[in-house]
Amino acid sequence: NAGVMQNPRHLVRRRGQEARLRCSPMKGHSHVYWYRQLPEEGLKFMVYLQKENIIDESGMPKERFSAEFPKEGPSILRIQQVVRGDSAAYFCASSYDRDEQYFGPGTRLTVT
Amino acid sequence: GESVGLHLPTLSVQEGDNSIINCAYSNSASDYFIWYKQESGKGPQFIIDIRSNMDKRQGQRVTVLLNKTVKHLSLQIAATQPGDSAVYFCAERSEKLVFGKGTKLTVNP
Numbered sequence: 001n002a003g004v005m006q007n008p009r010h011l012v013r014r015r016g017q018e019a020r021l022r023c024s025p026m027k028g029h030s031h032v033y034w035y036r037q038l039p040e041e042g043l044k045f046m047v048y049l050q051k052e053n054i055i056d057e058s059g060m061p062k063e064r065f066s067a068e069f070p071k072e073g074p075s076i077l078r079i080q081q082v083v084r085g086d087s088a089a090y091f092c093a094s095s096y097d098r099d100e101q102y103f104g105p106g107t108r109l110t111v112t
Numbered sequence: 113g114e115s116v117g118l119h120l121p122t123l124s125v126q127e128g129d130n131s132i133i134n135c136a137y138s139n140s141a142s143d144y145f146i147w148y149k150q151e152s153g154k155g156p157q158f159i160i161d162i163r164s165n166m167d168k169r170q171g172q173r174v175t176v177l178l179n180k181t182v183k184h185l186s187l188q189i190a191a192t193q194p195g196d197s198a199v200y201f202c203a204e205r206s207e208k209l210v211f212g213k214g215t216k217l218t219v220n221p
Contacts, residue, residue, distance in 0.1 A: 004155075033209070035211075040214075041213060041214075042201055042211035042212050042213045042214055043156065043201070043203075043211045044211070045208050045209060045210065045211075048208060056207070056208055058208070059208075091155050091156070093155075099144065099161070100146070100158055100161060101146075101158070101209065102158065103148075103155035103156045103157070103158075104155050105154060105155050106154075106155050
């Protein structure tokens with residue numbers, strides 16, 4: 001059973017470009033979560049999704065950030081018009097129910 | 113508001129010793145707690161969890177203790193090995209998972 005997959009592992013974008021981060025949950029998991037981690041910091045919750053629904057987006061910045069988890073395909077975290085402050089590691093996690101979350105390897109976004 | 117904090121940012125132990133990593137939380141509504149291990153360049157890895165109706169849970173070489181009276185959580189690692197070197201995060205959940213800042217554990221051979 002493959003674990004949580006994230007791609008790309010590393011992403012470099014110039015200021016003003018768009019970043020798309022993809023997450024494929026573990027097989028059988030219908031809950032997906034996105035977190036952001038700055039260097040030497042803990043993970044900060046961004047958004048919780050189930051298939052085709054956003055359940056909790058209380059950690060998402062109000063502008064430029066969006067997330068989706070379509071019926072088919074991976075979950076996507078989209079950052080429009082990136083700024084240097086968006087540089088961070090973005091982790092996706094999935095779970096079967098609302099308990100144990102399994103994390104992917106992360107996408108490291110660098111904005112130049 | 114919610115907050116999860118760790119008492120010490122770094123911990124250095126000798127190989128074979130026992131390690132204790134502590135964590136304080138403030139949300140009395142939290143009903144589920146998890147410890148994660150994160151190695152450099154990797155995602156967090158689940159270690160052990162505990163529900164609020166328990167005060168102790170044991171795994172392989174690890175034990176989690178929960179003291180709800182003082183809102184304190186600890187992770188004990190027995191016979192610490194070099195492979196245990198990593199950053200350890202506690203996380204608590206009421207409606208969503210809230211992570212602490214992390215403790216960096218270094219195991220000296």
